Amino acid sequence: MKKYLVTYASETGNTLKLAQEIHNAINCPKDDKSLVDIRTWNGTLDAELYFIGFWINRGSCSLEIIDLISSLHGKNVAFFGTCGLGDSYEYHKMLEQNARAWLADDNNYLGAYFCLGKMRREIREKYEDMRGKCADYQIDSMLERFDNSAEHPDNQDLLQVRLFTDEILVKAENYTAAYV
Numbered sequence: 001m002k003k004y005l006v007t008y009a010s011e012t013g014n015t016l017k018l019a020q021e022i023h024n025a026i027n028c029p030k031d032d033k034s035l036v037d038i039r040t041w042n043g044t045l046d047a048e049l050y051f052i053g054f055w056i057n058r059g060s061c062s063l064e065i066i067d068l069i070s071s072l073h074g075k076n077v078a079f080f081g082t083c084g085l086g087d088s089y090e091y092h093k094m095l096e097q098n099a100r101a102w103l104a105d106d107n108n109y110l111g112a113y114f115c116l117g118k119m120r121r122e123i124r125e126k127y128e129d130m131r132g133k134c135a136d137y138q139i140d141s142m143l144e145r146f147d148n149s150a151e152h153p154d155n156q157d158l159l160q161v162r163l164f165t166d167e168i169l170v171k172a173e174n175y176t177a178a179y180v
């Protein structure tokens with residue numbers, strides 16, 4: 001069994017960047033940690049601490065991620081992810097709660113980190129094409145959100161996810177220490 005597993009779903013590479021940063025930030029012998037694309041998941045890997053990452057698709061995460069989250073028992077678990085449409089504490093909290101709903105209570109949940117992730121250019125064009133069919137203020141708001149995410153994840157996001165990783169590792173260590 002690995003000590004640390006960083007697994008992720010990423011269509012366009014944003015969440016992959018966070019996953020790589022987390023994986024690099026875990027300071028341990030190489031064999032104690034793994035970085036795994038959820039699409040290659042075959043259920044045979046096991047770990048003490050899971051960092052599970054996903055991109056937000058219509059407010060939720062992919063089925064493969066839900067399957068993994070709901071299969072866990074007795075694990076230390078943290079989430080991370082990227083989203084294109086919101087950078088507020090409340091929005092990130094809602095995304096966290098949506099994912100957490102799939103996690104059984106016998107796990108030790110440690111926390112989540114979300115940041116903005118840029119969206120494909122075609123999405124901006126789709127919004128533009130809606131002009132005349134929706135109210136201008138709605139289109140402008142969607143375009144603004146698109147543009148806000150265009151440079152993310154940036155270096156600041158990567159720094160934050162490193163700090164998040166350190167925090168989660170300390171929490172997991174303290175939790176384990178309390179039970180040995």
Ligand SMILES: Cc1cc2nc3c(=O)[nH]c(=O)nc-3n(C[C@H](O)[C@H](O)[C@H](O)COP(=O)(O)O)c2cc1C
Nearest residue numbers: 010011012013014015055056058059083084085117
């Ligand atoms: C089909 C589709 C649906 C999306 N739905 C949402 C959504 O509901 N909420 C949100 O904040 N972002 C949404 N996004 C934006 C992505 O979550 C965001 O760009 C993310 O960083 C992509 O991550 P990836 O590069 O790891 O695939 C959506 C993007 C696509 C393509």
